[in-house]
Amino acid sequence: MTRCGLTLACLTTLLLQGCGGDAPESAPGAGIPPQGESARADARSEPSARRVPRAAGDEPLDLVLVTIDTVRADRLSCYGYPRRTTPHLDALARGGLRFTRCLAPVPTTLPSHTSMFTGVMPLRHGVLANLHQGLVYERDPGLQTLAEALSDRGYDTAAFVSALPLRRQTGIDAGFEVYDQPKRLERPGSRTTDRALEWLLGAQEPMFLWVHWFDPHNPYDPPAPWDEAFDPDDGVVEAWMRERRVPDRAARLGGREVDLRTANEAYDGELRATDEELGRLVQALKERGRWERTLLVVIGDHGEGLGQHGEPAHGLAWDDHTRVPWVIHGPGVEPGLIEEVCSATDIVPTLLPLLPALRLERLEAQCAGVDRLAGEANSGAVHTQSSPRQSQDRRLDHSLTEARWKLLRTSDGEELLFDLVADPHELKDLAEQHPEEVSRLSVALDAVLAEEQRGGTSKTRAATEEEETGLEALGYGGAGD
Numbered sequence: 001m002t003r004c005g006l007t008l009a010c011l012t013t014l015l016l017q018g019c020g021g022d023a024p025e026s027a028p029g030a031g032i033p034p035q036g037e038s039a040r041a042d043a044r045s046e047p048s049a050r051r052v053p054r055a056a057g058d059e060p061l062d063l064v065l066v067t068i069d070t071v072r073a074d075r076l077s078c079y080g081y082p083r084r085t086t087p088h089l090d091a092l093a094r095g096g097l098r099f100t101r102c103l104a105p106v107p108t109t110l111p112s113h114t115s116m117f118t119g120v121m122p123l124r125h126g127v128l129a130n131l132h133q134g135l136v137y138e139r140d141p142g143l144q145t146l147a148e149a150l151s152d153r154g155y156d157t158a159a160f161v162s163a164l165p166l167r168r169q170t171g172i173d174a175g176f177e178v179y180d181q182p183k184r185l186e187r188p189g190s191r192t193t194d195r196a197l198e199w200l201l202g203a204q205e206p207m208f209l210w211v212h213w214f215d216p217h218n219p220y221d222p223p224a225p226w227d228e229a230f231d232p233d234d235g236v237v238e239a240w241m242r243e244r245r246v247p248d249r250a251a252r253l254g255g256r257e258v259d260l261r262t263a264n265e266a267y268d269g270e271l272r273a274t275d276e277e278l279g280r281l282v283q284a285l286k287e288r289g290r291w292e293r294t295l296l297v298v299i300g301d302h303g304e305g306l307g308q309h310g311e312p313a314h315g316l317a318w319d320d321h322t323r324v325p326w327v328i329h330g331p332g333v334e335p336g337l338i339e340e341v342c343s344a345t346d347i348v349p350t351l352l353p354l355l356p357a358l359r360l361e362r363l364e365a366q367c368a369g370v371d372r373l374a375g376e377a378n379s380g381a382v383h384t385q386s387s388p389r390q391s392q393d394r395r396l397d398h399s400l401t402e403a404r405w406k407l408l409r410t411s412d413g414e415e416l417l418f419d420l421v422a423d424p425h426e427l428k429d430l431a432e433q434h435p436e437e438v439s440r441l442s443v444a445l446d447a448v449l450a451e452e453q454r455g456g457t458s459k460t461r462a463a464t465e466e467e468e469t470g471l472e473a474l475g476y477g478g479a480g481d
């Protein structure tokens, strides 16, 4: 049983008994999987047999966390996409651990990052949106962040972020001695990398460096030469859209129409450009002699609809919006795949044992996530929720995902069921055909929600005019929210 979230894991394991099916064996290497890799295993309640050796020694490792905004896993070459959108991440995945089914707890920038840093779900930490109806959410002040814990242990801490939703005024800067953010709404990833590499020159040992790139977020406007990185006539985007029943056009929140073919083409260029920044960062760590002692984590904060389910942007509980890449590379990390469904909230509990020189008891006790390398029993089910800013007719508020089944509960109480093995793109609702699965998962979801809300405190403050204007310009917090 995981050290964190014991009660919740026990409860949901009991509720989820009878899932049936055996866990798949993890692949021995992190090779590029076939296209369309998705749920391939049946649900399970038993832990994986795979074990990963932990880093040894007393020397505290450097930790570098890279978060890429708005990156859906199935558009990356290391996740099976036919175009080579991410050669640098592919190389890291080959030499490290790749989590094939990681879900963001909520597909919104600030809440998702807050979960990553605190190890708890949004209902617990209280930050539910970047901005909602003129209000800014504030994190439960009783929670410690990873940066605060590492700073307390003498780490040199610095953050370089690329967009306004992660401005220091939200409190996400807690624990970072250096917090570097754009003066305007956002900045290109290359500028953020420049600033981070400058800091790296004088960084003490050990260090915790967080770099956030925002380029794949709308608007999609890749810089040269990546705007011409792929042949628009290669049929890749066309086939990808057809397989997911993406229409030619869709409306963004607020009504603006989007040409989805053009948007999808440009999105790939943004991914390729961002991956180049990852290459620069890795190269700099090598040149400055830090690479051999660096634990590098790359993860997305949420995906992007790109027109699937009629949604060009993000904010809903579809896998399109929540399934993100997650790769860990560094000392003590053996190459491999983790194929169980997991949450971005699991980062902290999974990383702590990889930093054995530290004893971060308070943070460890606080985490509700699961240590995904411990091979310990957990419920096998992961909760995600939509952002409250979504106000379309049929918003999907909560989901519970197992290896095979996914339950979606909409804001009006309707429950949909998807078989992710047979239907990885969530196109066919099977609730009527499998009422027993709906009812089992519904009870389990209620238990998860009750646990997450227990002890959670959410505070809000009025947004400043500058915050409201800036976030609206990025597509958040508009009148429809």
Ligand SMILES: [Zn+2]
Binding pocket: 069, 070, 108, 109, 110, 301, 302
């Ligand atoms: Zn984001």
